Structure formats: C-alpha cells, structure tokens
Amino acid sequence: MTEPVIRVDHLTRSFGSKTVVDDVSFTVERGAIFGLLGPNGSGKSTIIRMLCGVLAPSSGRATLLGFDTARQAESIKRRIGYMSQSFSLYRDLSVRENLEFYARVHAIPRPRVGERMAAVTELTGLMPFLDQLAGTLSGGWKQRLALACSLIHEPEVVFLDEPTAGIDPVARRDLWDLLFELSGRGVTLFVTTHYMDEAERCTHIAYLHMSRLMVLGRPKDLKRVPAVTPAGTRRLEVTTPHPARRLPALRQLPGVRDATLFGETVHVLAETSVDTAAIAAAAGGGEVGVREIPPSLEDVFVTLARATGTDRVPDAPQSLLLPHEPDTAAAPQSDPVTDRPVRFGAGLWAILLKELSHVRREPATLFFAFVIPVVQTIIFGFAIQTEIEHIPLAVYDLDGRSAGRELRQSFANTNTFRVVAEAHDDETFRRELTSGRAKVGLLIPPDYSERLVRGQQTAIEVLVDGSDSGVATAALSASQQLGLALSRRIAMQAVEGQTRVPSRDQFGALAMPIEVRTRLLYNPDLQSARFFVPGLVGIILQIVLLFLTSFSVVRERELGTLEQLFVTPVSRSGLLLGKLLPYALIGVIETSIVLTAMVYVFDVPIAGSLGLLLLLSSLFIVTALSIGLLVSTLAKTQLQAMQFAFLVMLPSVLLSGFMFPRAEMPLPIYAITFGIPVSYYIEILRGVILRGADLIDLVPHILGLLACCGVLLTLSIARFRKQLG
Numbered sequence: 001m002t003e004p005v006i007r008v009d010h011l012t013r014s015f016g017s018k019t020v021v022d023d024v025s026f027t028v029e030r031g032a033i034f035g036l037l038g039p040n041g042s043g044k045s046t047i048i049r050m051l052c053g054v055l056a057p058s059s060g061r062a063t064l065l066g067f068d069t070a071r072q073a074e075s076i077k078r079r080i081g082y083m084s085q086s087f088s089l090y091r092d093l094s095v096r097e098n099l100e101f102y103a104r105v106h107a108i109p110r111p112r113v114g115e116r117m118a119a120v121t122e123l124t125g126l127m128p129f130l131d132q133l134a135g136t137l138s139g140g141w142k143q144r145l146a147l148a149c150s151l152i153h154e155p156e157v158v159f160l161d162e163p164t165a166g167i168d169p170v171a172r173r174d175l176w177d178l179l180f181e182l183s184g185r186g187v188t189l190f191v192t193t194h195y196m197d198e199a200e201r202c203t204h205i206a207y208l209h210m211s212r213l214m215v216l217g218r219p220k221d222l223k224r225v226p227a228v229t230p231a232g233t234r235r236l237e238v239t240t241p242h243p244a245r246r247l248p249a250l251r252q253l254p255g256v257r258d259a260t261l262f263g264e265t266v267h268v269l270a271e272t273s274v275d276t277a278a279i280a281a282a283a284g285g286g287e288v289g290v291r292e293i294p295p296s297l298e299d300v301f302v303t304l305a306r307a308t309g310t311d312r313v314p315d316a317p318q319s320l321l322l323p324h325e326p327d328t329a330a331a332p333q334s335d336p337v338t339d340r341p342v343r344f345g346a347g348l349w350a351i352l353l354k355e356l357s358h359v360r361r362e363p364a365t366l367f368f369a370f371v372i373p374v375v376q377t378i379i380f381g382f383a384i385q386t387e388i389e390h391i392p393l394a395v396y397d398l399d400g401r402s403a404g405r406e407l408r409q410s411f412a413n414t415n416t417f418r419v420v421a422e423a424h425d426d427e428t429f430r431r432e433l434t435s436g437r438a439k440v441g442l443l444i445p446p447d448y449s450e451r452l453v454r455g456q457q458t459a460i461e462v463l464v465d466g467s468d469s470g471v472a473t474a475a476l477s478a479s480q481q482l483g484l485a486l487s488r489r490i491a492m493q494a495v496e497g498q499t500r501v502p503s504r505d506q507f508g509a510l511a512m513p514i515e516v517r518t519r520l521l522y523n524p525d526l527q528s529a530r531f532f533v534p535g536l537v538g539i540i541l542q543i544v545l546l547f548l549t550s551f552s553v554v555r556e557r558e559l560g561t562l563e564q565l566f567v568t569p570v571s572r573s574g575l576l577l578g579k580l581l582p583y584a585l586i587g588v589i590e591t592s593i594v595l596t597a598m599v600y601v602f603d604v605p606i607a608g609s610l611g612l613l614l615l616l617s618s619l620f621i622v623t624a625l626s627i628g629l630l631v632s633t634l635a636k637t638q639l640q641a642m643q644f645a646f647l648v649m650l651p652s653v654l655l656s657g658f659m660f661p662r663a664e665m666p667l668p669i670y671a672i673t674f675g676i677p678v679s680y681y682i683e684i685l686r687g688v689i690l691r692g693a694d695l696i697d698l699v700p701h702i703l704g705l706l707a708c709c710g711v712l713l714t715l716s717i718a719r720f721r722k723q724l725g
Contacts, residue, residue: 003066005030005157005188006051011060013046020046022211023060028190028204033183035202036192037301042208044192045085048159051190052082054566065156074569078106081150081158082567085165085192087142088560091135095126095145098134099152105568106153120148124178140171147178157188159567164198176201196298205297209305219297228295228303229269233257235299238266238279239289249282260302267299388474390418390663394438396429397422403449407460410486411442416478435697436687439465440475452490462518467534467690471661479518533602534685535658537594538678541617542624542652544590546645548583549628554641557632576720580625587621588614598689607692613685616698619705620681626712627677633719652678677708 006028013021021043028034036044049055051062053073062069067076089098099120103113121127124144129137134145143163150158160179164172176198179189183203191202199205199219206216215222222228229235240246243266250259250266255274260267268279280288295303393411397404412419420438423429432438441463451458462479466472556562565575591614598604606613627648635641654660655672656679662670673679680701687693687701695702 004028005032006034006062006064006190008047008051008062009060011047011050011062012058013043013050013055014058020211021050021057024208024213025060026206026213026216028188030188031183031186032204033179033189033191033202035199035205036190036208037194037196037199037205038192038208039194043211044208045161047208048082048161048190048192049563052080052159052567053077054563074571077567078153078569079156080567081153081155082564083143083146083150083158083160083163084560084564085161086560087146088564089134089142089146089149090561091559092133094131094133095137096130098145098149102149102152102568105565105570107569108153116152116154120151123151123181124148138171139167140174143167143171143175144178147175151182155187157190158182160189160191162192162194164193164195172198196296196301199297207301207304209301214304215300222297222300223295225300225304228300232273233269233271235293235295236268236270236276236279237262237289237291237293238268238283239264240266240283241287242284246283250279253278253282262296262298267293267296269299388471388661388664389415391416391440391471391475391478392420392438392663393417393440393442394421394423394429394432395419395442395444396424396426397444398446399444399448401449403452404444407444407448407486408442410482414478414482416474431697433463433465434687434691434693435700436465436683436691436693437700439468439471440479464518465691467686468661476518532658533598533604534689535656535682537591537598537685538620538656538681539653539658540594541587541591541620541681542627542678543649545583545587545621545624546628546631546648547642548586549580549625550631550635550641550645551638552583553579553629553632554635554638558637572717572720576629576717580629583625583628584618584621587624588618591617591621604689606689608688608694612695612698613688616681616684616688616702616705619702619709620677620684623677623681623705623709623712626709626716629716629720630712633716652676655679657682674704675708677705677712680705680708 004027006026008024008026011021011024012019020041024043024047036047038044046055050057051064051069053069053076056070064076065079069076090101093101096117099117100113103116108116121130124147126141126144126148129141129145134142137145147160147163150160163179164175167175179191180201183189191198193199203218204216205219205222207214215225238246238250243261243264247259247261247266250256250268253270253274255271256268256279257271258269266283270279276290280290283290395408395411397408408419411417417440421428421432423432429441429443433441441461443461443463445459445461448458448460460483462475464472464475464479553562556565570578595606595613599606628645631641631644631648635644651672652658655662655665655669656676657673658678662673662679665673683701684698684705687698691697
C-alpha cells in the first residue's frame with residue numbers, strides 16, 4: 001500500500017475559547033477526489049488552511065507529501081495548488097497578467113511559461129479571454145481562471161475550497177468536468193463543499209459536523225451504514241402533484257419515521273410493515289407514484305447529524321410549506337398600504353439600534369473615538385507653545401576676561417537663551433551653527449573689555465539662524481533688548497559721581513557703551529517659506545508612503561489575494577520587498593518633484609549637497625515604508641488602517657518641529673519627539689537646504705533616523721508573517 005498523500009492525526013484548532021476543528025483524523029490517497037463536507041462554519045476552510053501551512057494547528061499533526069505542514073510549510077507550497085472560497089485573484093489585472101504573475105511567483109523558467117499558460121488556458125477554455133480584466137469575468141469564468149492559476153506550476157495536490165459556490169449549474173458541471181480530467185491525470189484533489197450532488201462525484205468523503213469528523217469513507221459504503229436505513233425500514237420516493245401540501249400527512253402516518261421534501265418528490269423512511277397503498281393514500285391518491293430507492297448522501301448526513309442530538313431540525317410550520325392563496329373575500333377595501341406616503345423618519349429607530357450595535361462590537365472605533373482625542377488634547381495642550389524660550393546659544397569668547405564672562409552670563413540669565421556650547425576656535429563655532437545644535441551664536445571680540453574700560457563703544461556680534469523665522473525673530477528682539485539694558489546699566493554706573501560720558505563712537509559722538517550687531521544667517525529676509533517648505537517635504541513624503549503602503553497590504557488582505565499569496569512558495573522577504581520597492585520608487589520620484597517645486601516655485605535654493613540630501617531621503621523613505629508596513633500588520637480593514645495612519649500623522653506634524661520648536665516642549669514630551677522619525681528628517685532637510693550642513697554636521701540626526709528605521713523595520717518584519725491568525 002502506498003503512503004497517503006495527506007495524513008491528518010488528531011488535528012485541532014481553536015481561536016480563543018472557540019474550537020473550530022476538534023480532534024480530526026483522516027488520510028487521502030494519491031489521485032483521489034477527496035470531498036470534505038459540512039455546513040457553513042463546520043471547520044472545512046480552517047482544515048484546508050492548516051494543510052496548506054498558512055494556519056498553525058493548536059494541537060495534533062498533519063503531513064502532506066511527507067512534509068510536516070507546521071514545520072515545513074514552505075516546502076509544501078511549491079507542490080500544491082490552492083483555490084480559495086471567494087475569488088482572490090487581482091481584478092485589475094487581465095487574465096494573461098494574472099497567469100503570468102503566478103507563473104513568476106512559482107519560479108517557472110521563462111521558456112516554459114508560454115507552454116504552461118497554453119496548457120492551462122486550453123484545459124480551462126480561457127484562451128478567448130486572455131486580454132480581459134479578471135474583474136469583468138462572469139462567476140464561472142472567474143472560477144476557471146482561479147483554477148488555471150492554481151495549476152500553472154503543475155501541482156501534485158490541489159485544494160479547492162467550495163469552488164462552485166455562487167456560480168450557475170452549467171458552470172458547476174463544466175468545472176467538475178475539469179476536475180475529473182485532472183484526477184485522471186493523477187492529480188490529488190481536496191474539495192470542500194456543502195452540495196450533496198457534488199459529494200456524489202467524490203471518490204472519498206469526510207463529513208464535519210460541529211467541528212468534529214462524523215463519518216469517513218466512499219459514497220457507496222456510507223450509504224450502506226446500518227444507522228442510515230435501520231433494520232426493518234426502507235426508503236421510498238413519493239411522487240405527488242402537491243408534495244408540500246401532502247408532507248404533513250405523510251409525517252403523521254403511523255410507521256413513517258421521517259419524510260422530507262426532495263425537489264418535486266417526498267423521500268420517506270418507513271417501516272417495512274407500512275403498505276405502499278397507505279402511503280399513496282396519505283399522499284393524496286390519484287396520480288401518486290411510490291417506489292423504493294437507495295439512501296442519498298443527504299440521507300446519510302442528516303441521519304448521522306440527528307443521531308448526535310445536536311442538529312435536530314424542527315418541522316417547518318405548515319403555513320411556510322403550503323403555497324399562499326390570497327383570500328379575496330377578506331381583502332381590505334381601503335387603499336393599499338403601498339399607496340400611502342412614506343412616513344418621515346420611518347425606520348429611524350431600527351437603523352439607530354443597528355449602528356449602535358456595530359459601534360459596540362468594534363472596540364477599535366470606540367478607542368479612536370474617545371481615548372485618542374483625550375490623549376492628543378493633553379499632549380498637544382502641553383507640547384504646543386507659541387512662546388519662544390531657551391534658544392540654543394553658542395558662545396565664542398575671544399576676550400576671555402571678566403567683562404566677557406559677565407556678558408555671556410547676561411545672555412544665559414535671560415529666559416530666551418540657553419548656552420549649549422562654548423567654542424574655542426572658528427571651525428567649532430561655525431559647526432555649532434551649521435549643524436543646527438545652536439540657533440544663535442554670540443561672538444565677543446578680543447578688545448571687548450579694553451574698549452569698555454577706555455569708555456569706547458564696543459561691538460558684539462550675534463549670529464542668528466534665520467531658517468526658523470519664529471525663533472530668529474525672538475532671538476533678534478531679545479538680543480537688542482539685552483544690549484540696550486546692558487548699555488543703560490554701564491551708562492548709569494559711569495554717570496554716577498563722574499562728569500565724563502560713558503562712551504563715544506568711533507567719530508567721537510556720544511554713544512551707547514555696547515553695540516549689539518545682529519546678523520541673520522541662512523534666511524536673512526525671514527521668509528516663512530524657507531522655514532516651512534523644507535519641513536513640508538518630509539511631512540508630505542511620510543503621508544503618501546504611509547497611506548500607500550498600509551492601504552496596499554490591508555486591501556489585499558480584505559480581498560483575499562494576500563491569503564492566496566501565502567499558499568505560494570514566494571518568500572516573506574520576496575513578498576515584502578516586492579510590495580515595498582514600487583512605493584520606494586514612488587517616494588524617490590515624489591521627493592524629486594517636491595524638491596524641484598521648492599527650488600523653482602518657492603525660491604528656496606539648496607545650499608548643501610544635493611547628493612547627500614537624496615541619500616538621506618532614501619533612508620527616510622525606507623523608514624516611512626516601515627511605518628506603513630507596521631500599520632498594515634496592526635489593521636485588519638482599510639478603515640482601521642486609516643485610523644492608525646492618522647494616529648501616526650498628528651504627532652508627526654505637531655511634535656516633529658515642523659510647526660512648533662521641539663526645544664520649547666515640556667521635557668517628557670520633548671523626550672517623546674526623539675521617537676518620531678520625521679523629526680530627524682526635518683532637521684536633515686533644513687540643515688542641508690538652508691544651512692549647507694555636511695555629513696559631519698548631521699551625524700546625530702542620521703544616527704537617530706537609522707535607529708528609528710532599524711526598530712520599525714525589525715518590528716514590521718517580525719509581525720508580518722506568511723500565516724493567518
């Protein structure tokens with residue numbers, strides 16, 4: 001005896017507390033047409049998914065072609081075909097493009113692709129439809145296309161999950177003719193269905209009921225099970241003009257154990273002692289035919305299901321079985337109801353309760369509706385500050401004496417400036433400004449103390465980063481006010497008890513002791529476009545890539561095409577890269593377009609290296625794609641994907657420094673901003689575009705972006721699995 005193609009041993013699958021497949025065992029021989037039958041929800045599709053390796057069993061074991069379905073799933077997928085219950089191919093691709101796609105997924109050598117496409121299109125009759133979009137095919141032809149795609153790589157076993165659901169009888173027969181032909185070629189077919197006539201066409205049958213396997217065997221053997229037609233009974237077919245009307249009388253006839261409508265006839269299980277004439281009389285007499293018949297598979301499954309005591313079907317009320325004949329005598333004489341106008345608000349209460357039920361059963365909606373707005377209000381209420389304080393200040397003191405130190409301390413004592421660095425050479429001072437670590441530079445000249453002592457006007461230089469117009473304006477104002485205050489203090493000290501004036505300018509005229517000479521760098525005209533447009537590049541890039549990526553993956557999951565891909569031998573890396581690379585290319589093109597618009601429409605030139613900017617933009621593109629991929633692993637529907645995307649976008653806009661300075665935010669929220677990838681990219685954009693920053697200047701921001709990218713990419717890949725559940 002040959003080794004079975006499929007062996008299932010005590011297979012069980014549970015989802016939480018609900019068991020959908022309960023201790024199922026069976027084997028399937030090579031070349032068989034194995035039919036797995038049962039009502040909807042009995043676990044048929046779940047068994048197929050476990051056998052295909054896309055759903056792990058909770059317990060038990062299954063092997064297919066000698067491979068363990070849980071541990072060697074990828075080895076199985078090269079040798080099986082899968083046709084899902086619903087049409088799960090790409091509707092916006094043509095028949096030819098769908099076939100070519102699955103040929104490439106299964107790595108069929110290019111010289112053989114044409115040969116295999118010709119073979120499957122001839123088998124399924126799809127040749128006239130090769131250039132037609134798959135979504136425009138009728139139901140029967142869609143199923144043929146799905147079968148052709150599942151056969152393109154010549155699988156040894158083909159799984160068909162209710163392949164004839166929703167198609168017309170002619171298409172059903174044509175599809176079964178194709179299955180018989182495949183079986184004749186030695187292909188093993190594993191078919192799920194709940195149609196009894198299709199079960200008759202299978203070589204072997206297993207019947208599931210309430211997640212458990214009730215019966216297994218060949219159709220002819222199952223019909224001979226003693227419990228189906230107990231000893232001392234026989235099955236009869238009664239032909240009568242009005243079978244529905246006669247059914248109650250037949251059921252009430254003594255000795256009749258069961259009577260069921262079967263098309264235009266009634267099938268009766270009666271004791272052998274019951275005379276056929278009595279049955280004919282109960283059926284109305286006259287043109288009534290009674291003949292003995294063998295049990296059908298439906299009789300088998302209904303009998304066995306009822307024997308469990310869990311599927312007893314009550315008799316249908318007679319009012320539902322008899323054809324309705326209107327009583328004209330009792331018909332109302334008033335106007336028909338349909339002539340009355342529809343009442344305003346009709347059905348409002350029903351719709352209202354229905355929508356409330358939807359909301360109650362969707363926890364994600366309640367979470368986004370109530371929790372997220374409160375959290376965001378609290379965060380943004382504390383984080384968004386319009387007052388500019390603690391502007392980073394770099395000091396380059398060439399004087400080095402007490403007067404210079406006092407001037408430095410005067411700037412530090414204000415609430416506007418915060419000393420972050422003290423430079424000791426020109427290069428370090430320049431780097432502090434070009435890197436963006438300092439927004440203001442204070443240059444104290446070497447003769448600062450001497451000129452003050454001699455009563456001469458001395459000039460200090462304040463270099464202000466104008467890339468952020470709001471910060472620059474605050475720095476200019478604070479610098480001028482501080483210079484004026486210091487001058488007044490020195491003047492008052494000089495005037496007290498002395499007759500000479502505190503200071504004169506270079507021409508000998510009376511002047512303030514300290515002259516603050518401010519100079520705007522990078523954006524001398526304080527144009528808001530030079531501040532907002534570079535940041536806008538990062539925000540737009542993240543929005544587009546986040547939505548495109550997350551929606552693409554979630555949409556495939558909703559349509560079932562992602563599950564279809566899970567059954568193929570495409571690797572996880574191949575699936576991920578294949579999904580992400582097109583959007584990465586879109587991101588590169590989008591970056592180029594936005595940068596071009598920035599330069600030529602908003603007149604914001606790129607002061608630094610364009611090559612460096614594009615290289616670091618590529619790093620951010622990968623990061624943004626990782627965010628979209630992570631969202632797609634969390635969201636089950638496109639609505640949830642949109643909600644998660646907005647949850648990501650709001651902090652990205654408000655906490656990244658795009659609109660409001662990060663340094664002005666409270667410390668806990670400021671710490672959170674380091675986990676927002678676009679905050680690093682905005683600093684890179686403004687650094688390269690406005691300040692001409694080089695690689696060394698941007699090292700902290702590059703390291704931060706690399707860290708975010710690594711974490712997001714690792715989480716996304718770890719969560720994205722070629723399995724369901």
